[in-house]
Amino acid sequence: MHKKVAIITGITGQDGSYLAELLLSKNYIVHGLIRRSSLIKTDRIDHLFNDRKIRNKRLFLHYGDMTDDLSIYSLINLIKPTEIYNLAAQSHVKVSFEIPLYTANADALGTLRILEAVRNLNLKKCKVYQASTSELYGNNSSKIMSEKTYFNPVSPYAVAKLYSYYIVKSYREAYGIFACNGILFNHESPKRGETFVTRKIILGLKDYINSGKTLILGNLDAKRDWGHAKDYVEGMWLMLQQKKPKDLVLATGKSYSVRDFLIKSLKYLNIRFSTKKNKLGEFFLDSSNGQIICKTDKKYHRPLEVPYLKGDARKARKTLNWKPKYNFDALIKEMIEEEFVN
Numbered sequence: 001m002h003k004k005v006a007i008i009t010g011i012t013g014q015d016g017s018y019l020a021e022l023l024l025s026k027n028y029i030v031h032g033l034i035r036r037s038s039l040i041k042t043d044r045i046d047h048l049f050n051d052r053k054i055r056n057k058r059l060f061l062h063y064g065d066m067t068d069d070l071s072i073y074s075l076i077n078l079i080k081p082t083e084i085y086n087l088a089a090q091s092h093v094k095v096s097f098e099i100p101l102y103t104a105n106a107d108a109l110g111t112l113r114i115l116e117a118v119r120n121l122n123l124k125k126c127k128v129y130q131a132s133t134s135e136l137y138g139n140n141s142s143k144i145m146s147e148k149t150y151f152n153p154v155s156p157y158a159v160a161k162l163y164s165y166y167i168v169k170s171y172r173e174a175y176g177i178f179a180c181n182g183i184l185f186n187h188e189s190p191k192r193g194e195t196f197v198t199r200k201i202i203l204g205l206k207d208y209i210n211s212g213k214t215l216i217l218g219n220l221d222a223k224r225d226w227g228h229a230k231d232y233v234e235g236m237w238l239m240l241q242q243k244k245p246k247d248l249v250l251a252t253g254k255s256y257s258v259r260d261f262l263i264k265s266l267k268y269l270n271i272r273f274s275t276k277k278n279k280l281g282e283f284f285l286d287s288s289n290g291q292i293i294c295k296t297d298k299k300y301h302r303p304l305e306v307p308y309l310k311g312d313a314r315k316a317r318k319t320l321n322w323k324p325k326y327n328f329d330a331l332i333k334e335m336i337e338e339e340f341v342n
């Protein structure tokens with residue numbers, strides 16, 4: 001049997017690194033697209049790339065950029081992969097308000113560049129996974145969101161991802177390309193970027209314990225459906241193993257506020273606290289010494305917020321036999337334990 005050959009864009013990111021581990025464990029040849037930077041940023045995949053049995057034997061890294069047509073086309077032409085996982089993106093919602101054009105170029109047109117390469121090179125056997133997102137639902141009145149729920153994106157990030165969602169659908173229907181959108185709700189892990197709220201909370205509490213520094217957060221009322229990235233990359237892989245491409249939601253079906261995440265983390269760390277609210281914001285005070293553990297500041301608010309997300313993954317369960325292994329408590333436990341042990 002021919003070996004499966006995958007390209008992962010965004011291999012240095014949270015999901016890319018877990019997906020690379022998964023595909024290598026399944027004996028794939030993996031090619032990762034990486035960006036040049038003045039300091040090397042391959043920490044999340046160093047354990048794989050530094051393994052002599054893997055490096056340049058089963059795992060190859062190539063410089064390129066989602067905003068650069070030629071590097072995308074040349075890589076796909078060189079490798080002629082059987083699977084492409086398009087995970088590369090400017091993935092921070094708040095930052096997308098500050099760099100909207102760049103976000104559109106990388107997150108929307110980047111997907112088109114991949115699809116155009118697959119089409120022009122006539123790669124009939126190549127399957128494409130697109131990292132779509134629950135941010136598409138945006139400001140939405142639905143209590144739970146499925147593949148049938150309307151989209152109402154409210155950030156430049158979400159609008160760029162909406163373009164990708166529809167261009168994937170369009171190329172699938174127009175040209176018969178096996179391309180599908182995984183509509184993934186928030187997923188976290190010890191490898192989560194430091195400026196996303198879950199990791200920021202845990203790193204902030206570590207700083208508070210070690211040096212008494214106050215953690216500053218934005219909107220604590222926002223609710224998210226938080227899962228673990230390891231479960232979600234398995235879902236991505238399963239989507240490309242199907243006979244027919246289908247757009248599917250991956251989610252846990254539970255929604256918690258940012259405040260819930262903070263309180264659970266404080267409890268897990270045995271930090272006793274009280275809270276107060278005034279016109280300056282909300283405060284979490286250390287019961288042992290009155291010090292401010294955490295406070296809110298409007299500078300972390302977004303011009304538009306997605307207030308509530310909860311996903312219905314019944315279709316993925318039926319189609320892929322996928323269900324998450326981690327719940328909210330297990331996710332927080334792992335994120336804290338990794339941070340405090342290592």
Ligand code: NAP
Nearest residue numbers: 010012013014015065066087088089091131133184186187
């Ligand atoms: P992440 O940790 O921010 O990783 C993003 C990756 O994209 C990094 O490898 C980054 O490279 C790369 N990248 C960014 N801009 C690029 C460009 N112009 N050219 C080439 N590479 C570029 O994101 P993640 O959490 O793993 O998410 C993976 C994908 O799923 C993203 O598309 C994200 O939008 C989407 N998504 C994430 C979630 C979630 O909750 N995590 C939910 C739904 C959808 P550097 O390492 O060089 O920065």
Ligand code: F7E
Nearest residue numbers: 091093133134135185186195196197198217218219222300
């Ligand atoms: O914010 C609130 C913030 O930045 C979650 C990306 O992976 O998931 C992610 O997008 C919530 C928001 O993730 C802070 O306002 C409060 O309501 O961790 P986040 P996100 O915006 O949900 C989706 C599915 C993606 O596709 C994205 O790529 O937390 N919040 N205080 C804060 N958020 C941050 N970052 N920092 C704060 O201080």
